[in-house]
Amino acid sequence: MNTISTFILTLPLKTEKFQEDIINKHLEKCRKIYNACISELHKRYNYMRESKEYQKNCKYKGKDRNKIFYELNRKYKLTEYSLHDFIKPMAKYYKVNVMMIQKIATRAFNAFQGLIFHKAKKIKYKKYGELNSIEGKNNKQSIIFRNNTLLYNGMKIPVIIKKNDIYAHMSLQNRIKYCRIKREMIKGKYHYYVQLILEGIPPIKIHKNTGEIKHYTNEGKIGLDIGTQTLAICSENKVKLLELAPEVNNIEKEKRVLNRKMDRSRRKMNPNKYNDNGTINTKY
Numbered sequence: 001m002n003t004i005s006t007f008i009l010t011l012p013l014k015t016e017k018f019q020e021d022i023i024n025k026h027l028e029k030c031r032k033i034y035n036a037c038i039s040e041l042h043k044r045y046n047y048m049r050e051s052k053e054y055q056k057n058c059k060y061k062g063k064d065r066n067k068i069f070y071e072l073n074r075k076y077k078l079t080e081y082s083l084h085d086f087i088k089p090m091a092k093y094y095k096v097n098v099m100m101i102q103k104i105a106t107r108a109f110n111a112f113q114g115l116i117f118h119k120a121k122k123i124k125y126k127k128y129g130e131l132n133s134i135e136g137k138n139n140k141q142s143i144i145f146r147n148n149t150l151l152y153n154g155m156k157i158p159v160i161i162k163k164n165d166i167y168a169h170m171s172l173q174n175r176i177k178y179c180r181i182k183r184e185m186i187k188g189k190y191h192y193y194v195q196l197i198l199e200g201i202p203p204i205k206i207h208k209n210t211g212e213i214k215h216y217t218n219e220g221k222i223g224l225d226i227g228t229q230t231l232a233i234c235s236e237n238k239v240k241l242l243e244l245a246p247e248v249n250n251i252e253k254e255k256r257v258l259n260r261k262m263d264r265s266r267r268k269m270n271p272n273k274y275n276d277n278g279t280i281n282t283k284y
Contacts, residue, residue, distance in 0.1 A: 005170075005199070005200055006198060007202040008195050009172070009198055011159050011193060012112075012159075012193055012197075013150060013192040014157065014159070014160055015192045016202070020190065023183065024183075026153065027131050027183065029094045030127070031126045034126050035103050037109070038112060038123055038125055040165055042085070044076050053070055078116065083105045084106075099142050112245070118157045121201075131182055132182060133181065133182045133195075134180070134181050135197075136178050137178055138178050139178055139179060143181060144179065145196055150179070152181065157216060171198055172196075174198040176197070176199075180195040181194060220236055229244055231244055
């Protein structure tokens, strides 16, 4: 089991229009491969469930049952690596790197496991434009970050790293395990990023001018009292009262005025419905 810590560094890409078109086409190809994997897994899973072996094993309980289910999954090719074999012809057809679509197959298999282990009732297919990221298995093939440049499908896309971004420069001193291209819709336009999955512990953020540590944590006890509108904080040194959602306007006064206005209007338009003392006349 791999216990090495990892963290993610997200950096914007300086893409040109033709590069964005290529990335969008590849994302669409990967979406179709993902849906094909889900469809194939559904077929294999339903075929296994219809078998006498599966129905017979459902009656048992305990460790023996789990072992039999494990063997049934292997027999009916409901495994991650059997799915990798299934998509090999697609790599040639769509002209996509094999290692990259293997990660797509792994993503589909992990999603489908929710159905196998009865943690999900249904696995959804990806609609057009819903797949927004692709990744490789290492930093040597398919998607490569080198010398502040993203190498992908014969393209060299500059990666934007600000000179004063100390956190990014410190993070890049760690080994890059693999890279991910991410597309995100912001204000009606796609923006493209590279996510570097780095080995190690993320560096501590510090202030540029003073060099002090940001978000410094200390030791000690603290008490919280959460109310409907406020949050009270009490520690050894400080006491604070914070308002929850202060940007939300309080319209209770306007609501009371409006309710009184509506009540007067109802009473004026329906005089026979109310008694002299203001109560509702039940005779009408």
